[in-house]
Amino acid sequence: MKILVQAEDFDLAQVLKGFGKAPNTGATVSFTGLVRDDSGTLEYMEIEHYPGMCEAAIGKIAEEARTRWALTDCLVIHRYGKLRPGDQIMMVATAARHRVEAFEAAEFLMDYLKSRAPFWKKEVTREGAEWVAAKDADEEALKRW
Amino acid sequence: MKILVQAEDFDLAQVLKGFGKAPNTGATVSFTGLVRDDSGTLEYMEIEHYPGMCEAAIGKIAEEARTRWALTDCLVIHRYGKLRPGDQIMMVATAARHRVEAFEAAEFLMDYLKSRAPFWKKEVTREGAEWVAAKDADEEALKRW
């Protein structure tokens, strides 16, 4: 299990090279989140984070995923700081015996990271700056688990 | 959209390097299936395929996923021939605006590839050889879509 909270970009290819090599791994899933520019006016996104609590919160979420789906491997990377359209924000990767476990665990991680890991996104456009509001749908998504 | 049916191994890292770069991609998901050795006696797995129909069947499945979830990118690689424990069997990758679309499309692709793409797996162990039977659960999984 590996958890990284960092300002630097990560190399998805490099990260996945060493991932999910444990015996009896039959399926690996990776998810990558990227900065989108829906309005066409986004200059950058500023991600604020709570150092220390980020690692602790992600660690607890990942540990729950690991035991619940008997994962053979699990990884989370989340960036903070100034990110531009197209930049990678974060990634999760899961490895398990079967595909359903790997998929479910990755979705669980994503749903919880969205609403329970202490990061806050601010969008800075040519018109000004605005904190991204949490979506009801994201809170709703947790009920699945 | 890219579909490859091949005997050769693929480099997941290399494949994902160029994937999901279309504008307005907010999420990418990748899935990799690996040969497991549950019994501890597997020597290799032989994957037989129906050349021509494989590409056609996967193409139809991928095209449906692309339109249904408005994917910004989509990729499937499936191998055939002799594969050993730990070897990569296949992969899918999806890119979309939001995480739910990318996840659902990847699961849809996997569920359909399992039961509707003309590949057949034979397990060769020290005790003998046996064709892998299709699982009712795999057919059942299609009802979700």
Added chain:
Amino acid sequence: MMDLLYFAWVRERTGVPREKIETTAATVMDLVEELKARDENYALAFADLKSLRVSLDQELADFDAPLEGVREVAFFPPMTGG
């Protein structure tokens, strides 16, 4: 002339991966009956239709599908890809 293809254990039972035939069979079912009548191996290959799938010109089809205009018929067990 029609191409017949067999995969996985169907191929192992018929003993050949493909063959060309002349047939007047109107449907897949008629063709199956014709093949079963050939010999024990074919009879065994087609003994249990529930465990068989068929494709016509590389599209999955039903056993009552007509063969008119079809050039390639394949028989195989349920697929196990992924």
Added chain:
Amino acid sequence: MMDLLYFAWVRERTGVPREKIETTAATVMDLVEELKARDENYALAFADLKSLRVSLDQELADFDAPLEGVREVAFFPPMTGG
């Protein structure tokens, strides 16, 4: 002594990212009332509790949670990670 941390728009309203305080507040709610009474900026930061979250020693908590033994309290809006 207790560390108070503010994030995102809560931080922008209080004007400081963190501060040390001495307090006799028994619960988070008591602490919030104490902070609101300070000045307009703090009053604004804590005006709508429904849009606020709190953590005690880096664990999410409720506003009626006791503060005894707690060394680090953080206030912030609902998280938007991922």
